[in-house]
Amino acid sequence: MKIFIDSANLEDIEEGVSYGVVDGVTTNPSLIAKEGADIHSRIRQICEIVDGPISAEVVATEWEEMVEEGRDLSQIHENVVVKVPVGPEGLRAAKKLREENIDTNVTLIFSPSQALLAAKAGASYVSPFVGRLDDITQPGMEMVRDIVQIFQNYDFATQVLVASVRNPLHFLEAAKMGADVATLPVAVVRQLLKHPLTDIGLEKFLADWHKASELR
DSSP: OEEEEEOOOHHHHHHHHHTTOOOEEEOOHHHHHHTTOOHHHHHHHHHHHOOSOEEEEOOOOSHHHHHHHHHHHHTTOTTEEEEEESSHHHHHHHHHHHHTTOOEEEEEEOSHHHHHHHHHTTOSEEEEBHHHHHHTTOOHHHHHHHHHHHHHHHTOOOEEEEBSOOSHHHHHHHHHHTOSEEEEOHHHHHHHHOOHHHHHHHHHHHHHHHHHHHTO
16 A cells, blocks of 8 residues: 655655655645645645655636646646546546546545546546544545445546545555555654554663673
8 A cells, every 4th residue: 555645744744755655745725825835836845855646736616727727737747646626526627637648636535426436537546535534423444445345346547545544543444445545644654653562672672782781
């Protein structure tokens, strides 16, 4: 399973890259606005750090405008993937961009049916939001399981990109289900690296080393 960093913060992205596990990045207008950055310049900076798919989201609401904005974003770098929201306008835009060989990430997926329609429209990725479903007491990972099964049934090339990942359990379940990608904040990556037995083991190794050194 590929790992993307869900952030527009350059330090967070560089940290993830330093671990050698990052395959791409997802951003959105909210994340970029939080950094006080211009969308084009920030996407360009991210592309210089990560050699992989970089999702950049449109802000237009009409499909023709989404297509124009998507074309513009795709000119920033060859690795840019244009994010569009699921819905009638988003699918029209995804279809048109696919015809122009521009990769798309159809986002804000909250049902397997939405994911299936996005795949048929030619989406390169679909982004089911698991954490937000959990927030309203609906099991988000069940949606991912259904999407993975449907895509396998019909041999779709569209990749399942699990988004709104809040904790290590989401990540582990996504990997077990066979999702193609999980996008997560660097804070969750740090959690994945931690285990109390690892810390205890390291403390014991160091303590034994110090004891052995004192005997020399």
